[in-house]
Amino acid sequence: MKIALNTDYYSGTGSPEMPLRYLAEAGFTHVHWCHQWCTDFLYGKAEIDAIGRLLRGLGLTLLDIHGSAGVEKCWFSTVEYQRRAGVELVANRVGMFTALGGTGAVMMHVPCFQCGQDEAARQRVLLQFDALRRSLDELMPELERAQVPLALENMWGDDWKLLNALLDAYPPERVGITYDSGHGNSDCLRQLELLNAARERLTALHLHDNDGSSDLHQPPFYGTVDWERLAEILAASPYPRELSFELAMRNTPYFDKGRQEQTPEAIRAFLGNAMLCCERFAELAEKKRCRNRDVTAAANT
Template sequence: MEIALATDFGIYELSPESMDCQMKKLADAGISHVHWAHDWDFEYLYSQWEILQIKELLEKYGLKCKGVHASEGNTRCRVIDGKPRFLNRNRLRDCRKDFTSPYEYNRLSGVELVLNRVDLACMLGAEEIVLHMVLPYEDFEASKDFKDLYWKQAFKSFDEMESYCRAKKVRIAIENMICTPKEYQFEQFDKLFERYSPEYMGICFDSGHSALVCTDCTYEFAQRYQSRLIAIHLDDNNSIDFSLSTDVDGAVQKSDKHMLPFTGVVNWEKICQLIAGSPYKLPLTLEVVVPHNTAEEEMAGLKKAKEVGEKLTQMVLSYRS
């Protein structure tokens, strides 16, 4: 049975040797597809030669690509006073590639970064890229002019990217996030889906993120935007553990454990039912962290992930039939 797994499942290293080792592990565990999640953060641009290198690497191990995780720009984790802080409420002022930037050349650089991942997806035979779009909602609250300009620039960028994505046959899936109140995200998805067609844009439903944001209804994003469900990150979480940090966003971020499905609070029966009634194309994609203290533990974790993915797939198929 075909199952996709995000490539940042364990030790996250970017050397050619490490990537080769990671792909071999996936193939040895019986995983059929990857969700290419390397470089999902930061401003790194793949050269045409690196894109070809990744294509040949997947072919070497008989792996197919279900999707590519794009990057919205610079990392949101900063070290402040010797401690990591997650900046999820405001615009990143030091981001040089930002498709929502008020500065035109930085906005165009952000567009270039996103389309770089579209090129990668097209070369790998994937039909979608997953994109974070973390809303600077405190800046929205402070200034209507800021919010208006933010959306003006975002729409300008998505308008410019549409013809390119359509020509490459790659859609953009905007992911639901963990530190932005759900009401702002509902406004975001409503705006985007009113303006752009399903042939260009949809949602990437992250079950672990949804469980932390929608504590009263862990599948709310999937239910609300079921007709636009084109990509998924399946993983489990428990509730937010505020003892992890005095920083609220930090506590949320550290509570995003990317656990195996059926080990947390997510309602998998309902989520599989929603996936079954959506336009989502199998295989399912798991975005989980696999224990990797030893090689044996890591391989056992990969095989367990495949087993869980197959169980979820059977649940989806039973609803579809």
């Protein structure tokens, strides 16, 4: 079964070699590249070439890259030089995606209206949204040249008003949705029906679980995500690629909070359990898709 896992399941900086080796050993076939997603790190050619050799040597395929949200280099910053630097950071990940033969999308965080926000906060978000539109306009020629889609991510407590505005403003082959099932499972706002309404634009996935109170990045079936309903929506969508999971070891029984470095045995145990949970959901989603095909075939006979 072909399943993608994020590279930062226990560490998101430093050398990715051991996380990738453990990931391949556990049976994952595809990579959701998540190293350095929350930094201003720019990948150079030598680093990208080394990652490519490592992926090929381990028999792994790059599915998606989680583009950096940036610290100072932020593509929706209202400070102009930071915004422009953020555009360069996104372009860096687009180039990396192309060089490594990515088969999915470059996934990006975007500003949003959240449940409980006051008016002052919403006005600040609107300024960020305007900055983001400028950045997207500047990136469109490069995305078109490279034939790389951006998949914009729903956020915690996101009401999708700004996300849907972006989907309306840009073509589906260039801009789609990354559905983050953890962000979509906040107690203040469950987002599955928002996904269902926009499922034709589903381009990438961040699949993980939580209890609704915080963004735990647990394996499927650990928390309160409605995996049955999500499988139905996926089955009805045109999403064409491998299922991609975004998990964290730190919120599972396999993580030892008393250790700075987790043992190889604990990492392997976590990944073994994670694979079982991911396969369980993948089987559920495939059953729903097969059922849909059978219903369609029966209706056409």
